[in-house]
Amino acid sequence: MSQRKSERIVNLTIMLLGSRQFLTRERIRTTVEGYRDLSDAAFERTFERDKDDLRAMGVPIETGSHESFHGDAVGYRIPRSDFELPAMEFSPAEAAVLGLAAQVWQQASSAESTRMALTKLRAAGVDPDSSRLAALQPVVNAPDPAFEVVKDAFLAQQAVAFRYRGGDEVRTVEPWAMPLRSGAWYLIGFDRGRGERRTFKISRITSAPQLVGKPGAFTVPEQVDTRVAVDDQEQSGQALVAIRGEHAPGLRRRGRAVSADDVPESLAARLPEGFELWWVPYVRTHAMVQELAAAAPHVAVVEPDHLVRAHAEHLQRVLEAHPAQADEGSSS
Amino acid sequence: MKSFDQVARVLNLIPYLQAHPGSRMADVAAHLQVSEAELLRDLKVAWMCGLPGGLPGDLIEVDMELVESEGVINLTNAEYLSRPMRFTADEVFSLRVAVSVLAELATGDQRQVVASTLAKLEQLAGENAAAPVAVGITGGPEAVRDQLQQAIEARRRVRLTYDGLNRGQTTRPEVDPAAIVLRDGVAYLRGWSLARSDWRTFRLDRVAEVEVLDEAADDHKELPPMATGWFDDVVGASDVTLELAPEAAWVVEYDPTESVRRTDDGTVVASFRVVDPQWVTRQLLTLAEGVRRTEPPEAAAMARELATEALALQQGVAGL
Numbered sequence: 001m002s003q004r005k006s007e008r009i010v011n012l013t014i015m016l017l018g019s020r021q022f023l024t025r026e027r028i029r030t031t032v033e034g035y036r037d038l039s040d041a042a043f044e045r046t047f048e049r050d051k052d053d054l055r056a057m058g059v060p061i062e063t064g065s066h067e068s069f070h071g072d073a074v075g076y077r078i079p080r081s082d083f084e085l086p087a088m089e090f091s092p093a094e095a096a097v098l099g100l101a102a103q104v105w106q107q108a109s110s111a112e113s114t115r116m117a118l119t120k121l122r123a124a125g126v127d128p129d130s131s132r133l134a135a136l137q138p139v140v141n142a143p144d145p146a147f148e149v150v151k152d153a154f155l156a157q158q159a160v161a162f163r164y165r166g167g168d169e170v171r172t173v174e175p176w177a178m179p180l181r182s183g184a185w186y187l188i189g190f191d192r193g194r195g196e197r198r199t200f201k202i203s204r205i206t207s208a209p210q211l212v213g214k215p216g217a218f219t220v221p222e223q224v225d226t227r228v229a230v231d232d233q234e235q236s237g238q239a240l241v242a243i244r245g246e247h248a249p250g251l252r253r254r255g256r257a258v259s260a261d262d263v264p265e266s267l268a269a270r271l272p273e274g275f276e277l278w279w280v281p282y283v284r285t286h287a288m289v290q291e292l293a294a295a296a297p298h299v300a301v302v303e304p305d306h307l308v309r310a311h312a313e314h315l316q317r318v319l320e321a322h323p324a325q326a327d328e329g330s331s332s
Numbered sequence: 333m334k335s336f337d338q339v340a341r342v343l344n345l346i347p348y349l350q351a352h353p354g355s356r357m358a359d360v361a362a363h364l365q366v367s368e369a370e371l372l373r374d375l376k377v378a379w380m381c382g383l384p385g386g387l388p389g390d391l392i393e394v395d396m397e398l399v400e401s402e403g404v405i406n407l408t409n410a411e412y413l414s415r416p417m418r419f420t421a422d423e424v425f426s427l428r429v430a431v432s433v434l435a436e437l438a439t440g441d442q443r444q445v446v447a448s449t450l451a452k453l454e455q456l457a458g459e460n461a462a463a464p465v466a467v468g469i470t471g472g473p474e475a476v477r478d479q480l481q482q483a484i485e486a487r488r489r490v491r492l493t494y495d496g497l498n499r500g501q502t503t504r505p506e507v508d509p510a511a512i513v514l515r516d517g518v519a520y521l522r523g524w525s526l527a528r529s530d531w532r533t534f535r536l537d538r539v540a541e542v543e544v545l546d547e548a549a550d551d552h553k554e555l556p557p558m559a560t561g562w563f564d565d566v567v568g569a570s571d572v573t574l575e576l577a578p579e580a581a582w583v584v585e586y587d588p589t590e591s592v593r594r595t596d597d598g599t600v601v602a603s604f605r606v607v608d609p610q611w612v613t614r615q616l617l618t619l620a621e622g623v624r625r626t627e628p629p630e631a632a633a634m635a636r637e638l639a640t641e642a643l644a645l646q647q648g649v650a651g652l
Binding site: 002003006007009010011013014015017018031032053054057058059082083084085086087088090091093094097098100101102104105109110111113114115116117119120121122123124125134135136137138139140141151154155156166176177179180181182183184203220224226227242246247249250253270271272275290291293294296297299300301302308311312314315316317318319320321322324 | 338339340342343344345347348351363364365373376377378380381382383384385412413415416417418419420421422423424425426427429430431433434437445446448449452453455456458462463464466467468469470480481484485495501502511512513514515516517518519538540585598614616617618619620621623624626629632635636638639640641642643644645646647648649650651
């Protein structure tokens with residue numbers, strides 16, 4: 001059965017593709033093998049399904065009329081220029097990039113899509129060979145259950161509704177962009193409930209997303225800012241930090257060592273043996289405090305004052321969160 | 333098998349075979365990523381299709397005898413299907429994301445090649461490429477990636493200046509580099525560590541410098557597939573359970589867990605397989621009251637000791 005269905009749809013494609021004029025249903029029915037023997041109702045059903053299948057595959061079927069048609073009858077055709085992949089030359093080096101790109105995706109449906117796209121390029125005479133890029137083995141994944149529906153909505157320009165971060169409120173969003181940042185997928189779009197642009201981390205969607213309304217129901221703004229906003233309420237600045245030897249490499253790497261000659265004597269006297277001073281830039285106080293704590297006990301803050309306090313308070317909270325065990329105390 | 337998929341395959345097979353006349357079954361199956369049995373079924377569909385009219389001269393011609401006797405395919409009389417179909421929106425998006433990831437990893441001359449590949453793809457895709465694609469990875473310095481790639485291709489040994497993951501201290505391991513991989517948005521070098529006599533993984537953003545040595549890399553066995561969890565390939569691990577406050581629950585998204593249980597108030601109880609006890613210590617120092625409890629409780633002992641020491645140090649330096 002399925003073999004015959006494939007034949008029927010391929011034949012339909014060839015017929016519509018070869019025609020400059022719109023072809024009526026009647027003409028299609030009498031010509032394409034597989035429609036001829038069907039009852040009126042069965043033909044209508046089958047023809048509609050076949051068109052849906054073709055459109056889902058990305059085949060552009062145009063609908064239109066012709067002066068010779070009776071009444072308001074419509075006809076169909078497939079414009080060749082919209083159907084065919086345009087000609088394009090790829091250099092061997094570019095073809096190698098394509099071959100490697102086809103191996104990047106781990107998520108099943110996207111991996112299948114890149115493979116299909118590559119076979120189309122092969123059918124157009126491109127020969128992707130990734131062996132010359134053997135040193136690179138990147139993998140992209142999208143393990144979040146919500147990813148696929150959100151992507152469908154994004155590509156179809158259709159609104160999507162979901163609950164976020166465990167909240168009860170249903171967010172309805174017109175997707176504008178799906179950036180991939182540091183391995184995490186985000187959705188940027190117009191939040192209808194809030195009436196403004198919002199960013200969502202897809203792993204924090206907590207209900208199965210539902211498509212809402214029709215595809216193509218809105219237009220994406222010409223320029224979408226795809227940066228994922230960081231919390232910019234706090235001021236960035238420079239911290240003067242005492243660091244022991246080769247510890248805290250992350251801080252040292254982005255910082256600048258203070259020459260021993262430039263350290264005032266009063267401060268030098270307070271520095272323990274083996275410590276040096278570094279100017280370290282930071283953006284968010286909270287993130288900086290966490291970084292400093294992770295480097296304990298090999299760092300101490302000299303200025304600014306608010307960071308000195310924040311660092312000490314953070315360490316205090318670590319101690320309060322994990323009080324000493326009774327048996328530990330007695331054994332020492 | 334959905335006949336939907338078969339139609340797409342047949343509409344692609346017909347132009348492919350015209351562009352590659354006299355191809356062998358096995359090669360076509362490999363290139364188009366189908367089995368030979370599937371390919372034969374697809375060929376039989378193509379063979380029954382053609383221009384409307386259904387007369388013998390209208391049908392696509394496939395020499396089925398040659399297919400069955402020699403495994404060689406010749407398909408003719410299908411000039412009206414000589415080009416593959418355009419990319420679907422999903423194909424364009426998936427390919428652009430993949431090439432954009434490569435663009436983030438590329439170095440030197442490769443950058444230009446990857447950029448021109450992406451531009452050509454977008455030109456091919458037309459309005460399907462209108463949707464914005466944005467990719468950002470943690471790839472470390474370009475100079476580091478460039479030197480490592482060249483060392484891999486030239487099979488040379490390197491010495492890294494490396495910030496150890498949990499120890500927070502700089503080391504200088506000698507490595508025979510094998511591949512640059514990307515997992516969860518972070519680029520790593522996989523290579524043979526001479527000190528450990530085993531495969532090791534190094535985060536590229538923690539590599540400060542690469543020194544390409546004069547020695548050739550040894551020929552090691554084939555690089556084994558990368559473990560899915562970070563700690564899978566290490567023995568001597570122990571389980572530690574952390575009770576995380578809602579604001580610290582993101583930890584389970586970044587670090588591989590053994591099990592995760594969420595409670596109604598947003599608290600998350602997650603157990604981790606821990607190889608290096610310093611990993612737990614770092615989490616406790618970083619998250620403070622974000623970790624409400626550890627199991628076993630002794631897992632917090634080192635963090636408490638370090639925090640106490642750090643507090644004394646801080647008070648001394650601040651002159652309090």
